[in-house]
Amino acid sequence: MSRAPDDDPVSKxxxxxxxxxxxGLLAERLLRAFWPVTSIVMAVLAALMLGLHxxxxxxxxxxxxxxxxLATLWFTLRGGRRFRWPRRxxxxxxLDETLPGRPIQALLDDxxxxxxxxxxxxxxxxxxxxMQARLAEARAVHPDPQLARRDPFALRYVALLALLxxxxxxxxxxxxxxxxxxPGGAPAVxxxxxxxxxxxxxxYTGLPTLYLNDISGSDLRLPENSQITLRFYGEIGALTLAETVSGRIGEVPSASDPQQDFTVTRSGDLRIDGPGGRAWKVSxxxxxxPEVGIAGPAEVGPQGQMTLPFRARDDYGIVSGQAVIALDMDQIARRYxxxxxxxxxxxxTVDLPMPITxxxxxxxxxxxxxxxxxxxANLPVTVTLSVMDAAGQTGVSAPFASxxxxxxxxxxxxxxxxEQRRDLLxxxxxxVRVAxxxxxxxxxxxxxxxxxTAYLRLRVALRRLENYTAHGLTPSERDEVAEALWTLALALEEGDLGDALERLRRAQERLSEAMKNGASDQEIAELMQELRDATDDYMRQLSRQARENGETGEQATPSGDAVQMTQNDLQRMMDxxxxxxxxxxxAEAQQALQEFQQMMENMRVTQGEGQDGSSEGQRAMDGLADTLRNQQGLSDQAFRDLQQQFNPDSGAGQSQQNQGQSGGQGRGQSHEGQQGQGSGQGGETGGETGQRPGEEGALAERQQALRRELDRQRGGLPGAGTPDxxxxxxxLDxxxxxxxxxxxxxxxxxxxEAIDRQSEAIEALREGMRSLGEAMAQQQRQTRQGQGMAEGDAQGRARDPLGREAGANGAVGSDQGLLQGEDVYRRARELLDEIRRRSGEGARPRIELDYLRRLLDRF
Structure with missing residues (x-):
C-alpha cells in the first residue's frame, strides 16, 4: 500500500x-485551453498597429x-470550462515517470x-x-502543450508573425x-x-518611410519630391493644414480635409493648426x-577596338548613359x-557600360x-557622353575631340x-574615282x-563596282562592294603566310611601316610580338631542314667568315x-631592323656529321631520355598515391607541361582515369600506363615494362670498350x-620504399646519359682530329643554327657548368626531394602547398 502524497518523505x-x-503543467493547460484567445488578440493588435483599419x-x-x-468571449468561456488547475x-x-524504477512512488509506499x-x-x-539515491537524478519535466493536433493549420504562428x-x-x-x-465620433470627440x-x-533614394508623429524637433531635411500624407481624425475643421513646400497652384484641396497628400518640391513651412498641432521648418x-567626363585618352587595340575610359557620379546613382559620336567637319582635310x-x-550612338554590381x-x-x-574610322570626331539618373535628370560631358x-x-x-573603301562610303x-x-x-x-588570290579578289570587286556604277550605284550595292574591299584589305594586311620566311618578311615590313607612320606603343608591342613569333617559326623550319639534310648524308658548312649567333643574341637584337x-x-630602329632582316635572310644552317655512329648515339640518347621521363612519371604518380593515403583530399595538379597524373615530362595517367600513352620507344612502356591512380599492381606492371625496355636499350649502347x-x-646496371x-x-x-628506389633509378639514368654523352663527344673529337680539323671547328659543327651544342654529340648545355665543382644531378635530386617533403606536410598554408604541387607537376 502507499501513503498519501501529502505525507511523502521526499518533499524537501x-x-x-x-x-x-x-x-510546466499549468502552462500546458493554459495554452491548450486559451490558445485561440491569444491568437485572436495578437492578430487584432497586428492589424491595428499596421493601420489596416x-x-x-x-x-x-x-x-x-x-x-x-464574440470569438474571444466564446473561446474564453470554452477554455474556462476545460481548464483544470494542476494538483501536486x-x-x-x-516527475516520477521520467525516473527509472519510479523511485518517488516507491518511497511513498509502505x-x-x-x-x-x-x-x-x-x-x-x-x-x-x-530509490532515495535515484532522486538526485530528478530533473524538471519540460511542458508539452501538444498544440499541433489542436491547431493543424498553425494559426497561432501566423498571428505571432503578424504581431512581430x-x-x-x-x-x-x-x-x-x-x-x-x-459611431458619431464620440470617442474621438x-x-x-x-x-x-x-x-x-x-x-530611388533608398531612404525609409518616416512616421511624422515620431519626429522630434521643428527642422526637417527631406529629399526633393518626397511624398507627405496626413490624416485628421475627429470633428472636421478642428485641424487644418498650412504648407508652403508643395508649390501647388490652381485647385487646391481644402485645408481641413481629413486626408492630405502633396509632394515636397521646395523649402518652406509645414504646420498643422488646431489642438495637438505642430509646425516644422522644411529644408x-x-x-x-549627374556628372560624366572622359577619364583619359582613347586607346586603340591591335585589332582596332577603341577603349575610352570615363567616370560618372551622382548623389543617388546613375541609371543609364550614352556616347554620341559626331563627325568634326572643321578638322577634316578636304582633299582626294x-x-x-x-x-x-x-x-x-552607343550605350555606356554600367557596373553590374x-x-x-x-x-x-x-x-x-x-x-x-x-x-x-580614323577621321576627326567629337565624342559627347551623357548619363541619366533615376529622377530623369541628364548630365552631359564636354565634347572630346579625337x-x-x-x-x-x-x-x-x-x-x-x-582608303578607297572609305572614299566610296x-x-x-x-x-568612278575609286574604280x-x-x-x-x-x-x-x-x-x-x-x-x-588577293589580285583576283580585287579584280572581282573592281568589276562589280564598274558594273554597278554604269547603271547607277545604289546604297546596297555600295555596301556590298565596300564589304568586299574590307575583306581584301584584311587579307592583304594579315596575309596567308604559310611559309615561315615569307611571314618573317611580312612581319618586318609591317614593323617598318609602323615606324614611318608613328604607331602607338601598344601597336609596336603587338608587331614586335608578331616578329618574334615569325622568327621562331623560321628558326624551327631551318632546324627541321637541317635534320632532313643530316638524315640524307648532306652537310651544310658555313663560310669562313660566318658568325655564329645564339637564340639569346637574336632576342637581344629584337629587344x-x-x-x-x-x-x-x-632612324636607329629602322637601321637595326634592316640589319636584322639581312642577317636572318643570309642565315644558313650548320649540321654535324651524319655517319652511322652519330645516328646510333642519337637514337640511344633519345631512348634513354624517354626512359628517364617515363621513370620520372612513375615516381611522381607513386608519390601522389602516397599523399592520398595520408590526405585523401589532396589531388594531382595539372598543367600544360604535365598532362596527367603521372607527372614529370611524360604523358601518364589522366586525372579522370583515362588511359595515357607513354613516350618511350618500347612498345611495352607505352601500352601499360592506363591504370587508375592508387593501384600499386598497375604501377608495378609499368615498372616491370620499363625495366625490360632499359635492358633492350643497354644491349645496343654504343661506346663499348671506352672508359666513359x-x-x-x-x-644503367x-x-x-x-x-x-x-x-x-x-x-x-x-x-x-618504391619512391626511394625510383629516385635511385632516376639518378643512375642521368649519370648513364652523362657518361654516354662524354663518350660520344670524345669519339667525335678523335674522329675530327684524324681528319685534320681543328678543335674549334669541331665545336662549331656541333652547334645548331643558334650556336647551341647539340645533345646528340655529347654536350650537356653551355660551355661551362652551371654549378662549378658540384654534382648538378645530385643537387637537382636534393631539391626535388625537398619539394616533395614540403608538399606532404599538410600543416603548411594552402597557397604554399598549391605552389609546391605545381612545381612537382612541372618538374
Missing part, C-alpha cells in the same frame, strides 16, 4: 524540480471588431508483507535507500486611433482631435544633376576622296567598341584599299601583289629594336637494379 529533496514541473470602410471595421470580440500529485506522478521479519525489513530499507511585423513596421500609437471610428502623418522619400535636399560633300549619316554613385568604366568598318580610334593598316597596299560620287584607282593598283599585279622605337629613335662507355653501362627494387616494393604496397 524534490522541491525545485517538483515546482518547475507543476509550472484605416484602409477599410468603417462598417467593415466594426463588423470585424464585433466578430473578434499530478506533478509528482509526471511495506505491506513481512514488516515483522527483520530480514524482509532490511531488504525493504535497502530498496528504499536505492506590426511591431517592426507599424506603430503602437495607431492602436488608439481605432477609438475615433466609433471625447479625447480631442488627432492626426497622423507619413513622409515617403523617392524610392529640401536637391537631387544633384573627302573633297566632295559627304552623304548624310546618323550620329554614332556595386554602387553606381561614383564609378569608372571603359567604353570598348570597334569602329574599324565605319566610314568615319580621331575615331579604329584599325590601322601598315601594309601600303592594304592601306590603299582601305563617304559619297557615291567617288565611285580608276583600283584599276591603277592592279595594272601590274606581279610587282604589287604577293598572292594571286634593342623595340627599345629604340619606344624611345622615339626611329663502360661507366654508362655500369650506371644500377638503374636496372633500382627498378627491380621499386617493382618489388610496389607489389608489396610499400610506396615509400
Amino acid at each position: 529533496t524534490l522541491r525545485l524540480p517538483l515546482a518547475l514541473t507543476w509550472v 484605416e484602409l477599410a470602410p468603417i462598417e467593415a471595421v466594426w463588423i470585424l471588431g464585433v466578430i473578434a470580440i 500529485a499530478e506533478a509528482l506522478a509526471r 511495506q505491506a508483507v513481512g514488516a515483522g521479519d527483520a530480514a524482509s525489513a532490511a531488504v525493504w530499507h535497502a530498496h528504499q535507500a536505492r 511585423v506590426g511591431l517592426i513596421f507599424g506603430s503602437v500609437w495607431r492602436v488608439g486611433s481605432v477609438a475615433g471610428m466609433a 471625447a479625447g480631442g482631435p488627432a492626426w497622423e502623418g507619413w513622409i515617403e522619400p523617392p524610392r 529640401v535636399i536637391r537631387d544633384a544633376v 576622296g573627302l573633297a566632295v560633300a559627304p552623304e548624310p549619316r546618323d550620329l554614332i 556595386g554602387d553606381r554613385k561614383d564609378f569608372s568604366e571603359k567604353l570598348i567598341e570597334d569602329f574599324s568598318k565605319h566610314p568615319w 580621331p575615331l580610334p579604329a584599325r590601322r593598316f601598315f601594309d601600303p597596299l592594304a592601306a590603299a584599299v582601305a 563617304w559619297s557615291r560620287e567617288n565611285a 580608276q584607282v583600283l584599276r591603277a593598283i592592279s595594272h601590274r599585279p606581279d610587282e604589287v601583289f604577293r598572292s594571286q 634593342r629594336i623595340q627599345e629604340l622605337m619606344e624611345q622615339g629613335r626611329m 662507355g663502360d661507366a654508362a653501362r655500369d650506371a 644500377r638503374a636496372g637494379r633500382a627498378m627491380d627494387g621499386a617493382e618489388e616494393a610496389l607489389r608489396g604496397n610499400d610506396l615509400a
Whole structure:
C-alpha cells in the first residue's frame, strides 16, 4: 500500500524540480485551453498597429471588431470550462515517470508483507535507500502543450508573425486611433482631435518611410519630391493644414480635409493648426544633376577596338548613359576622296557600360567598341557622353575631340584599299574615282601583289563596282562592294603566310611601316610580338631542314667568315629594336631592323656529321631520355598515391607541361582515369600506363615494362670498350637494379620504399646519359682530329643554327657548368626531394602547398 502524497518523505529533496514541473503543467493547460484567445488578440493588435483599419470602410471595421470580440468571449468561456488547475500529485506522478524504477512512488509506499521479519525489513530499507539515491537524478519535466493536433493549420504562428511585423513596421500609437471610428465620433470627440502623418522619400533614394508623429524637433531635411500624407481624425475643421513646400497652384484641396497628400518640391513651412498641432521648418535636399567626363585618352587595340575610359557620379546613382559620336567637319582635310560633300549619316550612338554590381554613385568604366568598318574610322570626331539618373535628370560631358580610334593598316597596299573603301562610303560620287584607282593598283599585279588570290579578289570587286556604277550605284550595292574591299584589305594586311620566311618578311615590313607612320606603343608591342613569333617559326623550319639534310648524308658548312649567333643574341637584337622605337629613335630602329632582316635572310644552317655512329648515339640518347621521363612519371604518380593515403583530399595538379597524373615530362595517367600513352620507344612502356591512380599492381606492371625496355636499350649502347662507355653501362646496371627494387616494393604496397628506389633509378639514368654523352663527344673529337680539323671547328659543327651544342654529340648545355665543382644531378635530386617533403606536410598554408604541387607537376 502507499501513503498519501501529502505525507511523502521526499518533499524537501524534490522541491525545485517538483515546482518547475507543476509550472510546466499549468502552462500546458493554459495554452491548450486559451490558445485561440491569444491568437485572436495578437492578430487584432497586428492589424491595428499596421493601420489596416484605416484602409477599410468603417462598417467593415466594426463588423470585424464585433466578430473578434464574440470569438474571444466564446473561446474564453470554452477554455474556462476545460481548464483544470494542476494538483501536486499530478506533478509528482509526471516527475516520477521520467525516473527509472519510479523511485518517488516507491518511497511513498509502505511495506505491506513481512514488516515483522527483520530480514524482509532490511531488504525493504535497502530498496528504499536505492530509490532515495535515484532522486538526485530528478530533473524538471519540460511542458508539452501538444498544440499541433489542436491547431493543424498553425494559426497561432501566423498571428505571432503578424504581431512581430506590426511591431517592426507599424506603430503602437495607431492602436488608439481605432477609438475615433466609433459611431458619431464620440470617442474621438471625447479625447480631442488627432492626426497622423507619413513622409515617403523617392524610392530611388533608398531612404525609409518616416512616421511624422515620431519626429522630434521643428527642422526637417527631406529629399526633393518626397511624398507627405496626413490624416485628421475627429470633428472636421478642428485641424487644418498650412504648407508652403508643395508649390501647388490652381485647385487646391481644402485645408481641413481629413486626408492630405502633396509632394515636397521646395523649402518652406509645414504646420498643422488646431489642438495637438505642430509646425516644422522644411529644408529640401536637391537631387544633384549627374556628372560624366572622359577619364583619359582613347586607346586603340591591335585589332582596332577603341577603349575610352570615363567616370560618372551622382548623389543617388546613375541609371543609364550614352556616347554620341559626331563627325568634326572643321578638322577634316578636304582633299582626294573627302573633297566632295559627304552623304548624310546618323550620329554614332552607343550605350555606356554600367557596373553590374556595386554602387553606381561614383564609378569608372571603359567604353570598348570597334569602329574599324565605319566610314568615319580614323577621321576627326567629337565624342559627347551623357548619363541619366533615376529622377530623369541628364548630365552631359564636354565634347572630346579625337580621331575615331579604329584599325590601322601598315601594309601600303592594304592601306590603299582601305582608303578607297572609305572614299566610296563617304559619297557615291567617288565611285568612278575609286574604280580608276583600283584599276591603277592592279595594272601590274606581279610587282604589287604577293598572292594571286588577293589580285583576283580585287579584280572581282573592281568589276562589280564598274558594273554597278554604269547603271547607277545604289546604297546596297555600295555596301556590298565596300564589304568586299574590307575583306581584301584584311587579307592583304594579315596575309596567308604559310611559309615561315615569307611571314618573317611580312612581319618586318609591317614593323617598318609602323615606324614611318608613328604607331602607338601598344601597336609596336603587338608587331614586335608578331616578329618574334615569325622568327621562331623560321628558326624551327631551318632546324627541321637541317635534320632532313643530316638524315640524307648532306652537310651544310658555313663560310669562313660566318658568325655564329645564339637564340639569346637574336632576342637581344629584337629587344634593342623595340627599345629604340619606344624611345622615339626611329632612324636607329629602322637601321637595326634592316640589319636584322639581312642577317636572318643570309642565315644558313650548320649540321654535324651524319655517319652511322652519330645516328646510333642519337637514337640511344633519345631512348634513354624517354626512359628517364617515363621513370620520372612513375615516381611522381607513386608519390601522389602516397599523399592520398595520408590526405585523401589532396589531388594531382595539372598543367600544360604535365598532362596527367603521372607527372614529370611524360604523358601518364589522366586525372579522370583515362588511359595515357607513354613516350618511350618500347612498345611495352607505352601500352601499360592506363591504370587508375592508387593501384600499386598497375604501377608495378609499368615498372616491370620499363625495366625490360632499359635492358633492350643497354644491349645496343654504343661506346663499348671506352672508359666513359663502360661507366654508362655500369650506371644503367644500377638503374636496372633500382627498378627491380621499386617493382618489388610496389607489389608489396610499400610506396615509400618504391619512391626511394625510383629516385635511385632516376639518378643512375642521368649519370648513364652523362657518361654516354662524354663518350660520344670524345669519339667525335678523335674522329675530327684524324681528319685534320681543328678543335674549334669541331665545336662549331656541333652547334645548331643558334650556336647551341647539340645533345646528340655529347654536350650537356653551355660551355661551362652551371654549378662549378658540384654534382648538378645530385643537387637537382636534393631539391626535388625537398619539394616533395614540403608538399606532404599538410600543416603548411594552402597557397604554399598549391605552389609546391605545381612545381612537382612541372618538374
